[in-house]
Amino acid sequence: MKMKKLTAMGMAALMAATMIPAVPVMAEGEGKVYYLNFKPEADEAWQNLAKAYTEETGTEVTVVTAASGQYETTLQSEMAKSDAPTLFQVNGPVGLKNWKDYCYDLKDSEIYSQLTSDAYALKDGESVPGIAYVIESYGLIVNKTLLEKAGYTLDDIKSYDQLKTVADDIQSKKDELGIKGAFTSAGMDASSDWRFKTHLANLPIYYEYKDEGVDDAAELKGTYLENYKNLFDLYITDSTCDPAELSAKTADDSRNEFVNSEAVFYQNGSWEYAELAKTFSDEELAMIPIYFGVDDENQGLATGTENYWCVNKNASEEDIQATLDFMNWCVTSETGTKSMAEDMGFTIPFKTAVAPTNVFVKQDLENTEAGLTPVSWNFTTMPSEEWKNGVGTALTAYAAETGSWDDVVSAFVDNWAMEKALTE
Template identity: 85%
Template sequence: MKMKKVTAMGMAVLMAATMIPAVPAMADDAGKVYYLNFKPEQDEDWQNLAKEYTEETGTEVTVVTAASGQYETTLQSEMAKSDAPTLFQVNGPVGLKNWKDYCYDLKDSDIYSQLTSDSYSLKDGDAVDGIAYVIESYGLIVNKTLLEKAGYTLDDIKSFDDLKKVADDIQSKKDDLGIKGAFTSAGMDGSSDWRFKTHLANLPIYYEYKEDGIDDTDAIKGTYLDNYKNVFDLYITDSTCDGSELSAKTADDSRNEFVNGEAVFYQNGSWEYSELSKTFKDDELAMIPIYFGVDDANEGLATGTENYWCVNKNASEADVKATLDFMNWCVTSEAGTKSMAEDMGFTIPFKTAEAPSNVFVKQDAEYTEAGLTPVSWNFTTMPSEEWKNTLGSALTAYAAGSGSWDDVKSAFVDNWATEKALSE
């Protein structure tokens, strides 16, 4: 039954993204909200929250969810329509470049006054173009029960060398353990490849920036690409499937492998908690850092945000007001903060935030309290979606054996400079 629920959710999101409904017409003087949601895994939660808001206030809220990896394309299409989104998302400074002319200035809004820190705002000069609405973490999700069945505990994994030793051993005795691999499939389908061309690729960027004392660059050097290779090699060799199959493996495939007890490790983030908690108890799950072999003794989870709400300044005055009211209600009301904390598993950067029950969020706090350094989210400085796609293609070919790691290096380093130049 669990697997059917996961699959059904994936299909529902796909339908929502590929069959964009018309936004219902209302009287000209009645404000309405059209939210183009970035996060497929929270589609049902947003639909429920929108319904509750409408029942409470009478304001119509339509939520449409873009398919995984298709947000920018969907946003471009929807913004060209007469009933365009009133609330949308950009992923940071690079994403803002495409949409800053559409952004309503939020500096005088109620929601801006609720932020716990101005660092969670996205500014263009003095204007506040975007506001972060969730802080998240990602790493390696661990099935502790399977790990212990293999003869290990979390204490046995404190570095990349430890991770490789444990994963290699688990892979060698997978048949005896009744599993398919140490790691779930590193799917390079569009619903899944962001985990590797964006999230895993953040690690070599993070360590290079940290070493050089910078927070952006027009020319990445690729100092830590060997470490990137080591982790990706582990994913594709100690896996539930052969590397040649990864091009067609989806996000649902990877999640289902973990849910069905077919693998011990699953690279993903705190946003997966609501789905995984339908199958696992909290004490059966853990999230550990993606140990990179650079500063493993001090490395925490990758924690940050690429999720910034923006309001469409081209919407009617009534729709802008309705949208601002809805946003503020989400982060201040009991119903909104409870849904974002418990249903969505979010840590939100607002004064009235409710502490989430999400075990991965709690673990991130524990790592930080123990003195480990969270890996910052630097993938918001990646030059473009085209850069990510080129890197993803090179990784896919490498995994399949039809491409070389030199091709991956070129896609990472040479194409970075090319795409940065094009964005100027």
């Protein structure tokens, strides 16, 4: 079984590698930076920031962005090369298990001293192999103009029951409103399915962990999978398309449906702000919690990080130092902090952070100040990409009525225990 898994991963890595442009070879003795970026939506901003740093310092910075859903296989492929990434990322403790032997200890670095809280350091005993570089939120993005056209305001949606009532009503009069559905397509293509097999799947894990008083578990009871079903059912019935079509719907499809005002609700995160701001004003946009029917009156947005920078300790001393300098510049310089706040829409956990212009980030802060509890990101404890893919496959079959919800529960609970056992 393990041999089959390794073979499949190797083939995926090889396929991903064919999509990666060649990394320029620098003259010997010159420090250089090769950043393997996790975020496709921030690629343009990172390319611009890398260019600005090179112009200012003379240090060559290459940014390569992995395709959506292909980061781990791309990283495996690139790390096997002689010109491997000097800067990469892991998603938290689970991801670190695969890569900690490659991680430079950042505990004495300048960037570590810039953190606003030690909570943003990813630790392994006394060492610091990773540092969080962005704090983000996700929830339901709302087109307030369309919502008001349908006869509602944000004040009408403060719970799952109210969300369902409003969404069902909008769906029933979609033709009258000139839209295609209440929700954008819950696309299960690889570019989009992470929203449901990871981000939406975080909620039943969050509430179960909360009940059990833990921050990880070798086994899950599946206590809140009925709530998970209720949300997913709402997404696929009050939708812009037939549920059977979801297997081919992409992230771009979903975004375009929202941008074109074909749907009122769009599950996604604060990282979408820069793209949506090209079409909408701040007054037209809002982000509300993904109400789960558990503790709705106290629930805030899902806020956290799965983005930890790591430096490749196997790089040359010159490249390691160049990489550390680049990281520190990104989070302390006016150019770097402005780009991360405005172009990328990031809230960064560093002392010199620029106040965010991102309306979704502002709403998260307002929610917290109002006493709402942010939903923590527990999907970093998911046992493997294979587990996520199993959940995604089961959700896709369920939506198309070629599988049952029992299959989703089995993929969630049974496969969790099996995959966790393999990582011990």
